Amino acid sequence: MSIRIDYPNVSPAGIKALGSVYSYVSQSGLDETLLLLVYLRISQINGCAYCLDLHTRDLVKKDVSVGKLAVLQAWREAGAAFDKRELAALAWAETVTRVAETAIPDDEFRAVSMVFSEKEIVDLTIAIGIMNAFNRIAIGFRRSPAIARATTSENGNQ
Numbered sequence: 001m002s003i004r005i006d007y008p009n010v011s012p013a014g015i016k017a018l019g020s021v022y023s024y025v026s027q028s029g030l031d032e033t034l035l036l037l038v039y040l041r042i043s044q045i046n047g048c049a050y051c052l053d054l055h056t057r058d059l060v061k062k063d064v065s066v067g068k069l070a071v072l073q074a075w076r077e078a079g080a081a082f083d084k085r086e087l088a089a090l091a092w093a094e095t096v097t098r099v100a101e102t103a104i105p106d107d108e109f110r111a112v113s114m115v116f117s118e119k120e121i122v123d124l125t126i127a128i129g130i131m132n133a134f135n136r137i138a139i140g141f142r143r144s145p146a147i148a149r150a151t152t153s154e155n156g157n158q
Contacts, residue, residue, distance in 0.1 A: 018134065018137075034086055038124070039051065040055040050144065068082070
């Protein structure tokens with residue numbers, strides 16, 4: 001699949017602005033591994049190969065187990081693999097990502113509110129929004145994951 005638009009080069013100021021939001025979230029005080037799990041789950045929902053590859057690699061670097069990564073899609077059935085903050089964040093990420101389907105029910109808000117402060121919920125929601133934006137950009141413009149680029153280079157099919 002070939003790239004449609006090299007968006008970082010076409011709109012560097014726009015991508016830099018999105019990057020500023022991403023940086024804010026990274027410095028918000030939310031746990032980095034928790035954020036990466038949320039980013040990976042959102043990318044699974046949206047089917048963003050570029051972000052799936054990127055965030056999986058980031059989580060492996062953070063020493064998150066392969067087993068935990070393997071069951072992320074089925075986190076509700078994964079038992080004690082995830083702590084209560086991760087479970088609440090993943091549930092919130094799913095309902096916010098699927099807002100057109102879920103309308104974000106009050107019970108979902110109450111559940112996340114039991115585990116996170118108001119500021120943390122706002123910051124987590126910003127994180128969810130920015131990852132959904134990055135997914136849509138990467139998918140829309142056909143950004144290839146590193147694994148695909150490496151395979152293409154190895155095969156001489158650039």
